[in-house]
Structures are given as structure tokens and as C-alpha cells.
Amino acid sequence: MNLQSSMNVLDGGWGWVIVVACFMAQFLAYGSPQSVGVLYPQWLHAFQEGKGMTAWVGSLVSGVGLIASPVCSACVDNFGARPVTIFSGVMVAGGLMLSAFAPNVQFLIFSYGIVVGLGCGLVYAATLTITCQYFDKRRGLALGIVTTGTSVGGFLYATAQNELILLFDLDGCLLIIGALALNLMACAGFMRPLNMPAYYLKQKAALERTEEQLFENPPADDLKTTPGIGERTLTVKDLLIIIDAKDITITTTNKKGGFMAGSAIVKIIKEKHQAYSKYMHSTADFLHDRNFMALCIAIFLFSLGAFPPVLFMEDVAQSEGLIDEVSIIPLVSIVAVTAGMGKLTLGILADVRWINSLFLYAFTLLGTGAALLLIPISKSYVGLQILSAVVGFFSGNWSLTSYITTKIVGLDKLTQAHGILMFFGGFGIVLGPPVVGCFFDWTQSYDLAFYFSGGSVLLGGVTLFLCALPWWDKKKADIDRFDIQYTSNCDKVASVA
Numbered sequence: 001m002n003l004q005s006s007m008n009v010l011d012g013g014w015g016w017v018i019v020v021a022c023f024m025a026q027f028l029a030y031g032s033p034q035s036v037g038v039l040y041p042q043w044l045h046a047f048q049e050g051k052g053m054t055a056w057v058g059s060l061v062s063g064v065g066l067i068a069s070p071v072c073s074a075c076v077d078n079f080g081a082r083p084v085t086i087f088s089g090v091m092v093a094g095g096l097m098l099s100a101f102a103p104n105v106q107f108l109i110f111s112y113g114i115v116v117g118l119g120c121g122l123v124y125a126a127t128l129t130i131t132c133q134y135f136d137k138r139r140g141l142a143l144g145i146v147t148t149g150t151s152v153g154g155f156l157y158a159t160a161q162n163e164l165i166l167l168f169d170l171d172g173c174l175l176i177i178g179a180l181a182l183n184l185m186a187c188a189g190f191m192r193p194l195n196m197p198a199y200y201l202k203q204k205a206a207l208e209r210t211e212e213q214l215f216e217n218p219p220a221d222d223l224k225t226t227p228g229i230g231e232r233t234l235t236v237k238d239l240l241i242i243i244d245a246k247d248i249t250i251t252t253t254n255k256k257g258g259f260m261a262g263s264a265i266v267k268i269i270k271e272k273h274q275a276y277s278k279y280m281h282s283t284a285d286f287l288h289d290r291n292f293m294a295l296c297i298a299i300f301l302f303s304l305g306a307f308p309p310v311l312f313m314e315d316v317a318q319s320e321g322l323i324d325e326v327s328i329i330p331l332v333s334i335v336a337v338t339a340g341m342g343k344l345t346l347g348i349l350a351d352v353r354w355i356n357s358l359f360l361y362a363f364t365l366l367g368t369g370a371a372l373l374l375i376p377i378s379k380s381y382v383g384l385q386i387l388s389a390v391v392g393f394f395s396g397n398w399s400l401t402s403y404i405t406t407k408i409v410g411l412d413k414l415t416q417a418h419g420i421l422m423f424f425g426g427f428g429i430v431l432g433p434p435v436v437g438c439f440f441d442w443t444q445s446y447d448l449a450f451y452f453s454g455g456s457v458l459l460g461g462v463t464l465f466l467c468a469l470p471w472w473d474k475k476k477a478d479i480d481r482f483d484i485q486y487t488s489n490c491d492k493v494a495s496v497a
Contacts, residue, residue, distance in 0.1 A: 014192060015134035019142050021190035022127035025085060026149030028184050029092050029123040032177050033061045033116065034154025037314050037332040038161045042170050044315075049105045051315075052437035057105065059433035060113030062307060065121020066426025070419035072118075072125035077415050081126040082191045088126070089184030091119030096178030100171040123184065124422075126191070128402045129415055133194045137351075140403050144347020147399040151343060151392075154336030162330065291358060292408050292417065294467035296424040298365060299401065301460030303428030305453035306368050308436040309335070309375065309391055316375070316446050317384055334385055335392035342396020350403050357404050358468040364397040365461030372454030376447040401425075 032039075036058040043054050065072065075084050095115030102108045127146055135142040157177065164173035287293055313331040346364065350357050371390040378384055402418060409417040432453070439449035 010134065010136045015142070017190055018130055018134050018192075019145050021187045022131055022146040023149040023152075025123050025127050025184055025187040026146060027153040028181050028187070029088065029120045029153075030150035031153030031157035031180075032096060032161065033058075033120055034150050034336055035158035035161060035330075035332050036061060037312070038158050038165075038330060039170070040312075041315060042165060043105065043108065046170065047105045047108075050437070050441050052434050052441050054105055055312075055433035055437035057108045057113045059307070059430050060109060061117040061120070063303075063426040063428075063430030064114055064117030065119070065124060066303075066422040066429060068118055068121050069125060069422030069426065070416075072121045073129070073415040073419035075122065076125050076129050080191075080193045081130040082188045082193065084122050084126045085188035085191060086185045088119040088122035089182060089188065091122070092116050092184060093178045093181040095119060096174050096181055100174040100178070121422075121426075125415070125419070128418070130191055130193070132402060132406060132411060132414055139406070140347045140350035140399075142347075143402050144344045144350075144399045147347075147396075148340040148343045150398075151336045151338075151340030151396070155333045155340070158330050158333040158336065287420075289408060290467055292405075292421075294464050295358070295361075295401075295404060295408070296421055298362070298460040298464035299421060300424040300428040301456045301463070302365055302368065302397075303425045304432045304435075305372060305428075305456035305460075306391065306395055306432075307429045308432045308449070308453055309372065309388070312433070312436060312440075312446065312449075313384065313388055317381060331384060331388045334388045335395070338389045338392030339396045339398075342393040343399035344396075345393075346396050347399045347403070350400055356468070357400060357407060358464065361397055361400050361404060362461050362465040362468065364394040364400075365457055365464065368394040369454045369456075369458030369461060372450055372457060375450045375454075 098111040371387050405418050436449040
């Protein structure tokens with residue numbers, strides 16, 4: 001599809017079908033992981049393990065997919081959103097059904113935590129990438145609607161899993177929701193690619209390239225292409241496609257052998273090494289950007305502190321004697337539904353021109369941190385419900401991550417940069433619940449754990465707010481202007497002499 005036709009389909013048409021399909025995909029994939037707090041007390045009772053050990057199941061299912069985001073993003077780049085979503089449906093459904101036969105917590109850590117977590121990571125990367133491709137001016141709204149699928153899924157699945165456990169026990173519940181997850185493959189059918197994935201481009205380039213073009217008239221230097229009239233600068237992904245196409249051509253069409261073929265293979269290896277080195281350098285360049293690095297630190301501290309309440313909130317209410325058993329509308333459901341409202345609201349606000357999305361994200365972190373610090377003080381179930389709603393609403397800032405990343409690095413580098421950002425977020429999610437669980441096992445109270453969580457999120461918000469201040473850019477501009485003036489004066493002195 002050419003550039004003009006790609007621009008014509010943006011912000012409408014089939015894009016809204018993509019939004020609905022991606023919404024349902026996140027709903028089906030993240031419904032159970034987002035409401036894992038309902039399953040957590042059941043696993044504590046069934047396996048009689050410590051809270052810290054059992055918490056690894058809930059932390060890994062949300063963290064592993066994010067930690068593997070660079071790999072998941074590379075899969076989407078290479079194969080496209082549709083095949084990746086189909087494969088993820090098999091992983092999520094298989095992991096959930098396998099968890100029904102878990103003999104111990106260690107098996108659950110693999111089946112539910114790792115297998116389902118990786119499947120969810122693939123769904124997340126695929127849905128966000130294809131949504132960003134189809135939307136430009138309404139990207140914030142589209143991402144807000146898509147990411148709301150996780151919240152709606154968490155809200156409905158929390159209540160549904162409670163009822164399914166009462167009717168069919170824990171094993172039957174996991175089998176049923178695993179069967180529902182197979183519908184991810186149906187959602188993938190609507191994800192028509194706007195741009196051809198790298199794998200298909202490599203195959204097409206290999207078919208179009210002949211042996212004579214490869215060996216007798218090789219290009220001057222793929223890595224030194226300069227833009228000109230009717231040309232464009234090759235991205236790192238373009239270079240990898242060209243070089244891989246050469247590799248495919250040599251292995252599939254070359255039958256002559258001999259010294260010429262060997263020298264061509266050596267040249268391909270050298271060019272591939274240079275391209276991958278350039279790819280790694282471009283990845284490292286993201287970490288030199290002040291705003292991007294501050295966002296990575298902020299999302300790590302946010303994930304470290306804000307995710308444990310989703311997992312432990314019901315256990316907090318029961319351990320404090322505020323409620324005897326899970327209520328009709330669990331606290332996890334309140335977090336989920338308010339997070340959905342937050343995603344829509346924050347996504348709409350991100351499209352407002354005069355609102356700085358970095359400051360908006362920092363504000364959500366400050367609000368979440370303040371609410372977390374108030375949880376140990378609250379001694380009523382109504383208070384926990386209110387604080388759960390506040391934490392959930394501000395946790396809707398996940399809809400802003402792709403939007404902010406696109407603003408910082410551009411759409412062409414979105415998947416690469418977003419993978420790095422989600423790695424930091426996943427690392428925080430994996431560490432958060434076990435740390436909070438260990439605090440409880442050590443002190444037999446959640447108070448110190450939630451003070452730690454709230455402090456971490458507040459620190460992330462303050463760090464991002466300070467790094468996003470325009471004062472840094474003004475200072476850099478003053479330094480650059482001083483260097484220019486200094487050079488100009490030297491030139492004047494030299495001319496007089």
C-alpha cells in the first residue's frame with residue numbers, strides 16, 4: 001500500500017473495526033490476569049504456600065509479557081499483528097487450561113505466570129502497534145478505547161470467576177475461561193495489515209532479486225544510502241530486510257557455487273553485522289534521550305508500587321477483618337472499571353493540544369502514590385473501595401504510554417522504543433507483588449508494604465515531572481547560543497589579527 005492510500009485510511013473506516021477487534025483481544029487475553037486477585041486467595045488455600053511465593057504467579061502473568069516486549073515487538077514487526085495474535089490465542093488458552101491441572105504453585109508459576117504472560121505480551125504488542133498504524137489525529141482516543149478492554153475484562157472476569165469457582169470449583173473455572181480465550185483467533189481475522197510485515201517484504205525482495213543482480217551488479221553500499229530526489233533514507237529495519245533478502249536469494253537460488261558465491265556470502269555476513277550493530281546503537285540512543293529515560297524510570301517505579309494493590313486488595317480486606325469473604329463486586333472489579341474510565345478520559349485529554357502528555361502522566365503517578373499511602377490508614381471497607389477507585393482511575397495511564405512514546409521517538413521507531421519501555425514496566429510488575437508479600441510475611445501487616453509502594457510511585461512522578469520541565473531545554477539552548485557567540489568572537493579576533 002503506497003503512502004497516499006495509507007494516509008487516506010487513517011482515523012476512520014476500517015480503523016474502527018481494528019479498534020473493536022483489538023478491544024476484544026485485550027478483553028479476552030487480560031480478563032483473567034487483571035482479576036488474578038480473585039484467584040489469589042483460592043491458591044493460598046489450595047496449596048498452603050506463603051504469600052510471597054504465591055504472589056509470583058500474579059506478578060509474572062503481568063510482568064513477563066512486558067519484560068519480553070522487545071521480543072514481542074520484534075515478532076509483530078517481522079510477522080505482523082494477525083499471525084502473532086493467532087499464536088498468542090493458543091498460548092493464553094493453553095496456559096489457562098494447563099493451570100487447571102497444576103499440582104503445586106511452582107507449576108502455576110510456569111503455566112499461568114509464564115505461558116499466559118507471554119501470550120498476553122504478544123497480544124498487547126500486536127494490538128497497540130496496529131492501532132497506532134491506523135490512527136494519527138485520533139490516536140489518543142483509539143488507544144484509550146483499545147486499552148479499556150483490559151479493564152472491562154478485569155471487571156467482568158472478577159465477578160465471573162467468583163461465580164464459576166462456586167459452581168465448578170477452581171479447576172473448572174480455569175478450563176472455562178481458557179476456552180473463552182480461544183476466541184482471540186477470531187479477533188485476529190479482522191487485523192488487516194496496513195503495512196506489509198518485514199517477513200513478507202524479505203520474501204518479496206528475494207523473489208525480485210536475480211543472481212545476475214546479486215553477483216554481477218551489486219549495490220554500491222546499502223549502509224551509505226543518502227536521500228535524494230525521489231529517494232528516502234533507509235531505516236535500520238529496511239537495511240535488515242535488504243540484507244536478509246540477499247541471504248535468502250543466495251541460499252535458495254544460487255547453484256553455481258565457487259569462489260564468487262563464497263565472496264558474496266562473506267560480504268552479506270559483514271553487511272548483516274554492520275546492520276545489526278547499527279540496530280543496537282539505535283536502541284541505545286533511546287536511553288540518551290532525557291524524557292524517554294525519565295519515562296522508563298517512572299514506569300518502573302509505578303509498576304513496582306501500583307500493581308500490588310490489584311493483587312492484594314481483597315486479602316487486605318480479609319486480613320484486616322473488614323469483610324468475611326469476597327463481596328458481590330470485588331475491589332478488583334472496582335479497580336478494573338475505574339481504570340477503564342481513566343483510560344478513556346486520559347486518552348481524550350492526551351489529544352487536547354494545550355495539554356502536555358508527560359505532565360499528565362506525572363500527575364497520574366502523584367495521585368496514585370497519594371492514594372496508596374492512605375490505604376494503611378483506612379479502617380473501613382468503604383474507604384478501601386474509594387481508594388481502589390482512585391488507584392484504578394489513575395492506573396488508566398497505561399493508555400498514554402504508546403501516545404507519549406510516539407511523541408518522543410516518532411511512529412517509525414514506536415515498536416522498538418515501546419518494547420524497551422514495557423521492559424522497565426514488566427520488571428517492576430514482576431518485583432512488586434513478591435516484595436509486598438515478603439513484607440507481609442515478615443511483619444504480618446500490609447502497612448509497611450503499602451508505604452513502600454506509595455513512596456515508589458510518588459518518587460517516579462516527581463522524577464518525571466522534574467525531567468519534563470522546559471527549563472532543561474532552555475538551559476541547553478543557552479549553552480548552545482553561548483558556544484556560537486564564543487566562536488564568532490574568536491573569528492573576529494582572528495580577522496583583526
